[in-house]
Amino acid sequence: MSTSEENWKRGRETVDAVYGDGFSEMMEPYKDNRFNQEIVNNQFGNLWADPALTIREKRLMVLGLTTMLGRADLIETQMTGALLNDEFTDEQLALIPHFLLFYAGAGNTSALFRGIEAAKAKVKAARTGA
Numbered sequence: 658m659s660t661s662e663e664n665w666k667r668g669r670e671t672v673d674a675v676y677g678d679g680f681s682e683m684m685e686p687y688k689d690n691r692f693n694q695e696i697v698n699n700q701f702g703n704l705w706a707d708p709a710l711t712i713r714e715k716r717l718m719v720l721g722l723t724t725m726l727g728r729a730d731l732i733e734t735q736m737t738g739a740l741l742n743d744e745f746t747d748e749q750l751a752l753i754p755h756f757l758l759f760y761a762g763a764g765n766t767s768a769l770f771r772g773i774e775a776a777k778a779k780v781k782a783a784r785t786g787a
Contacts, residue, residue: 665694668702675705675712676738713744720753724761724769732772733779740780750777 665688672681687693705715716739723731739745745753750773758766781787 661698664698664702667706668697668700671701671706672697674742675701675716676734677741680738712742713739716744720769721757721760723772724757724765727765727768729768729772729775732769733775736773736776737779740776 669681669684672684673679681697684693684697705712716735720732720735723735754766754770754773757769761769
């Protein structure tokens with residue numbers, strides 16, 4: 658296996674570790690696209706895979722930044738991965754928007770709350786088969 662193929666494999670494995678098994682399958686058709694190569698090989702294969710910070714620690718930073726963007730859809734993606742990995746307790750999930758309310762403002766934190774609630778519903782449905 659070439660270095661490029663090894664990077665792609667490591668990156669996809671990390672994508673699945675961050676977002677859940679099989680999530681990286683959507684990237685395979687775009688394997689030859691430079692944009693996707695950068696995301697899979699570098700962002701995930703190097704940055705997310707770096708053990709200096711845990712996936713949970715990296716995810717908390719991304720959640721804070723994504724909250725500032727007011728992007729409930731991206732927050733839902735992050736939180737779905739977090740819930741599938743059992744990274745947060747219910748108490749912690751309730752505290753995250755409360756804590757960020759004072760840093761991100763009510764509008765942006767409402768997007769965070771919506772993203773968390775959508776992820777909780779998605780994971781619950783997946784686990785119960787509903």
